[in-house]
Amino acid sequence: MKIHEYQGKAILKKYGIPIQDGLVIENLSDAEHVVDQVRREFNTEAVVIKAQIHAGGRGKGGGVKFSSTKEKALENIKNILGMNLVTHQTGPSGQIVRKVFITEAIDIQKEFYAALTLDRSRGEHIFMVSTEGGMDIETVAAKTPEKISKVWINPLVGMKTFQARNLAYGLNLTGDALKTAIKVFLKMYKCYQETDASLIEINPLVLTADDKILALDAKFNFDDNAQYRQNEITEMRDLFEEDPTEVEASKFNLNYIKLDGNVGCMVNGAGLAMATMDIIKLAGGEPANFLDVGGSANVDTVKNGFKIILSDDSVKAILINIFGGIVRCDRVANGVIQAVKELNLIVPVVVRLEGTNSVEAKEILFNSGVAIIPADSMQDAARKVVNAALGNQE
Amino acid sequence: MSIIVNKNSRVIVQGITGSEGTFHATQMMEYGTNIVGGVTPGKGGMTALDGAVPVFNSVEEARKKTNANVSIIFVPPAFAAEAIIEASDAGIEVIVCITEGIPVHDMVTVKKIIDANGTRLVGPNCPGIITVDECKLGIMPGFITRRGTIGVISKSGTLTYEAIDQLVKVGLGQTTAIGIGGDPIIGTDMRSILELFEKDEETEAVVLIGEIGGQMEIDAARWAKANMTKPIVGFIAGQTAPPGRRMGHAGAIVSGGDDTAEAKMRILAECGITVCESVADIGIKTLEVLNKD
Numbered sequence: 275m276k277i278h279e280y281q282g283k284a285i286l287k288k289y290g291i292p293i294q295d296g297l298v299i300e301n302l303s304d305a306e307h308v309v310d311q312v313r314r315e316f317n318t319e320a321v322v323i324k325a326q327i328h329a330g331g332r333g334k335g336g337g338v339k340f341s342s343t344k345e346k347a348l349e350n351i352k353n354i355l356g357m358n359l360v361t362h363q364t365g366p367s368g369q370i371v372r373k374v375f376i377t378e379a380i381d382i383q384k385e386f387y388a389a390l391t392l393d394r395s396r397g398e399h400i401f402m403v404s405t406e407g408g409m410d411i412e413t414v415a416a417k418t419p420e421k422i423s424k425v426w427i428n429p430l431v432g433m434k435t436f437q438a439r440n441l442a443y444g445l446n447l448t449g450d451a452l453k454t455a456i457k458v459f460l461k462m463y464k465c466y467q468e469t470d471a472s473l474i475e476i477n478p479l480v481l482t483a484d485d486k487i488l489a490l491d492a493k494f495n496f497d498d499n500a501q502y503r504q505n506e507i508t509e510m511r512d513l514f515e516e517d518p519t520e521v522e523a524s525k526f527n528l529n530y531i532k533l534d535g536n537v538g539c540m541v542n543g544a545g546l547a548m549a550t551m552d553i554i555k556l557a558g559g560e561p562a563n564f565l566d567v568g569g570s571a572n573v574d575t576v577k578n579g580f581k582i583i584l585s586d587d588s589v590k591a592i593l594i595n596i597f598g599g600i601v602r603c604d605r606v607a608n609g610v611i612q613a614v615k616e617l618n619l620i621v622p623v624v625v626r627l628e629g630t631n632s633v634e635a636k637e638i639l640f641n642s643g644v645a646i647i648p649a650d651s652m653q654d655a656a657r658k659v660v661n662a663a664l665g666n667q668e
Numbered sequence: 669m670s671i672i673v674n675k676n677s678r679v680i681v682q683g684i685t686g687s688e689g690t691f692h693a694t695q696m697m698e699y700g701t702n703i704v705g706g707v708t709p710g711k712g713g714m715t716a717l718d719g720a721v722p723v724f725n726s727v728e729e730a731r732k733k734t735n736a737n738v739s740i741i742f743v744p745p746a747f748a749a750e751a752i753i754e755a756s757d758a759g760i761e762v763i764v765c766i767t768e769g770i771p772v773h774d775m776v777t778v779k780k781i782i783d784a785n786g787t788r789l790v791g792p793n794c795p796g797i798i799t800v801d802e803c804k805l806g807i808m809p810g811f812i813t814r815r816g817t818i819g820v821i822s823k824s825g826t827l828t829y830e831a832i833d834q835l836v837k838v839g840l841g842q843t844t845a846i847g848i849g850g851d852p853i854i855g856t857d858m859r860s861i862l863e864l865f866e867k868d869e870e871t872e873a874v875v876l877i878g879e880i881g882g883q884m885e886i887d888a889a890r891w892a893k894a895n896m897t898k899p900i901v902g903f904i905a906g907q908t909a910p911p912g913r914r915m916g917h918a919g920a921i922v923s924g925g926d927d928t929a930e931a932k933m934r935i936l937a938e939c940g941i942t943v944c945e946s947v948a949d950i951g952i953k954t955l956e957v958l959n960k961d
Contacts, residue, residue, distance in 0.1 A: 395883050397780070397853055472772060545826065545917070546830060549830070553946055600807055652948045
């Protein structure tokens with residue numbers, strides 16, 4: 275799960291990490307008095323107007339504007355609030371800006387990068403900082419890896435002060451700024467642990483003109499598996515930032531991701547679902563979605579799956595690929611028939627059922643009188659569904 | 669021969685009285701797995717599986733009274749990490765955890781503890797392991813397997829079944845099939861399974877099924893290039909997966925670099941692995957590499 279910058283900063287603030295502070299608005303009518311309030315409360319002449327969307331690259335897309343006067347601030351808010359912000363992370367369709375964060379303006383001396391995440395291969399947490407703040411860290415890692423300092427944190431031991439110190443030295447800090455940075459890094463790790471974050475990225479972390487350390491941005495990712503014990507975090511979820519169909523699918527415990535093609539698919543198991551998308555592509559088609567129906571493929575799952583897939587108008591044919599282990603194929607077959615009848619499906623449906631009771635399942639499909647195209651193997655199924663999507667009769 | 673588990677494995681089931689635990693324990697017993705007991709705190713002294721096995725309050729008690737050396741875990745995600753630690757601390761040698769949805773921070777801690785204790789953990793979020801005709805631990809459908817000479821390693825459940833099914837259809841049986849799980853932190857990685865299959869006298873070839881995300885397939889392939897004499901057939905799922913999206917498995921997310929399907933397929937091939945572009949070719953390619961030798 276992701277959250278907005280303003281929410282991330284509120285969490286950092288709670289942990290005692292200095293931030294570039296401000297207030298958030300959703301309605302243009304609040305702009306004037308909130309701009310006044312920010313200028314008064316944070317003792318700042320200029321303010322920064324920052325579009326709040328989950329994607330990165332907001333500045334380059336025109337979603338972050340320095341505003342030296344109140345009039346400029348109001349003009350920028352008017353332009354940004356409600357705009358369709360396109361960045362390299364939103365994709366070409368962009369994301370509507372529903373909230374703007376009005377923050378104090380900061381005089382920056384230096385920009386750094388700081389991030390904490392999981393290093394899967396070592397099975398430890400990794401804390402990275404770089405003197406090259408404000409840049410894409412992948413680029414820094416590729417071109418100037420010596421500018422990145424890293425420490426690995428054993429969860430049984432926790433983060434030690436010497437590790438935070440080494441990171442701070444890696445940023446060439448001295449004096450009070452060095453001391454603050456050490457505290458900030460230790461607090462970041464505490465925050466990372468306690469909130470079940472899978473990523474905290476502060477880019478940039480800045481040294482201000484008056485030698486203070488402060489987070490100018492905050493990006494958090496959280497572990498979905500831990501939502502049950504992170505109510506405060508879970509409440510920060512902003513459904514407007516997610517694909518509405520994917521949100522709908524999650525209500526039915528279906529794992530759906532929309533793609534750009536026209537061949538819908540419904541599969542049990544994530545690995546098999548990906549392999550099904552891949553074989554559709556190899557057969558000359560383009561998958562319209564990833565859809566894992568999980569361990570229970572019954573009438574309701576199949577029906578909801580059809581509804582979700584068909585909410586995408588570009589879908590021209592659907593492939594159901596179920597390998598029955600614990601799931602019985604005859605039950606799935608009955609579910610498919612019932613769903614096709616009840617929903618009055620007009621797009622062609624190719625069904626491949628393998629595993630437990632698959633022979634019975636094929637008979638059920640054959641005798642149903644419902645226009646389902648049966649398939650024997652994944653190869654056969656992919657070829658048939660791609661053909662059907664093209665409108666070819668077999 | 670086989671790897672990790674066999675007919676001599678003495679198995680306890682943690683969470684045996686829950687609905688999942690009862691259902692799958694029954695299936696495992698029917699397959700022939702030597703289940704010697706179960707653990708559900710608060711239900712010690714009762715029996716499970718229609719009176720067939722005793723239930724204990726703790727893994728320690730279960731191990732002492734039954735001499736169990738293997739545990740399979742079917743407990744909810746909020747309690748599963750602790751269940752693994754409990755089994756490891758009680759001296760269980762092999763733990764298979766089926767539970768899906770354990771918080772990653774918990775698993776990072778668990779991994780450190782089991783590594784220190786020298787426990788082998790398979791999973792979590794995995795379909796389990798089958799040594800054909802000897803021992804089934806987990807939720808794989810036993811009836812699709814045939815005893816033979818192919819080792820199977822996979823991150824996912826139903827894709828493992830697909831591979832096994834294709835092998836059987838071209839006349840090839842399996843020694844052991846293992847689903848290692850699709851989470852970011854898992855107990856046993858592909859490389860260590862390859863090492864076990866390499867040492868196993870009965871296994872003649874290995875099918876390795878990976879997916880997008882992480883570096884595990886690449887580590888395994890590089891190890892195999894330097895150390896493995898047996899042929900490997902590989903497949904990577906997720907060629908069409910968009911970057912930055914989690915494709916079902918928590919670990920299946922392309923974050924740039926070497927973790928795309930394309931990059932993994934290329935590196936596997938460079939390491940001498942026979943790579944299947946299509947999932948439909950797993951069976952036939954395995955037959956081909958065996959005939960080549």
